[in-house]
Amino acid sequence: MRFGTCTSSTITPETTSAGGRRCFAVALPADGRVTADLRRAVREHARRWGVPDCADAVLVASELFANAVLHGTPAVGTSVRVEVAHLGECIRIAVTDGCRDRVPVRRDVSETAESGRGLRLLDDLTRDWDTTVAEDGKTVWAEVPIHPAT
Template sequence: MTALERVLPALRLDLPAVPEAVPGLRRAAREWLDEPCADVQLCVTELVSNVIRHVGEGTPVRVRVARTGARIRVEVTDPDPHTLPVLRRADADAEAEQGRGLSLLDAVVCRWGVDHAGENKTVWCELDGT
């Protein structure tokens, strides 16, 4: 554990995945980091929005934001191990606004993935923590 990790423990929030919760999550991430963090806020927003859209509104989630060395890791855990995120390339001419979130996330993060643990899955991403 680095000195920074000892000073700044992970942000952990358990809540239902509802649209009304997203602004509070973005605010909590900003307050936790105590600095502008648009990319972290984008990641939190997109990962929770994917749960709302693909698993179901009101699904209980755990959101975790932590410094891991020189990176910031964002994790969203939900109770549906079968509904997995799929990176799709949005057609520039498409009128639908859906399907772009994971592409945006993929563009700003160093890496992302999915971990399975029993009856849950965690979708995570890592960003440079500069």
């Protein structure tokens, strides 16, 4: 599932796709230093969309972006594309990098390991996630359920 015509060259504008979905998309430098900007953008857009409890979506976007930067971007100076859409009952986050050869694989990690829990986090926080491989790279996407305000 792709977002169709939802595109943007900056991180803040919101657009509407041909299907009427509220979304934003951005190509970010493959640099972990912009992760905070991405988290802020997801939080601000989710609140505009009427989703005040968006901590899970913010965390999932951050994890997917970090994984793309650490494991999926083959060359310095490349970018990572992030697309976020409000689909009514969920927020869908898709992160695309230029490396089609390295897809996410769950690992067993020890209690003392400092990393390796990201895919388990996706299992716990999303209703579904997967990877789509294309000629020019891969997209890891996740659908984070929207919980009603209490």
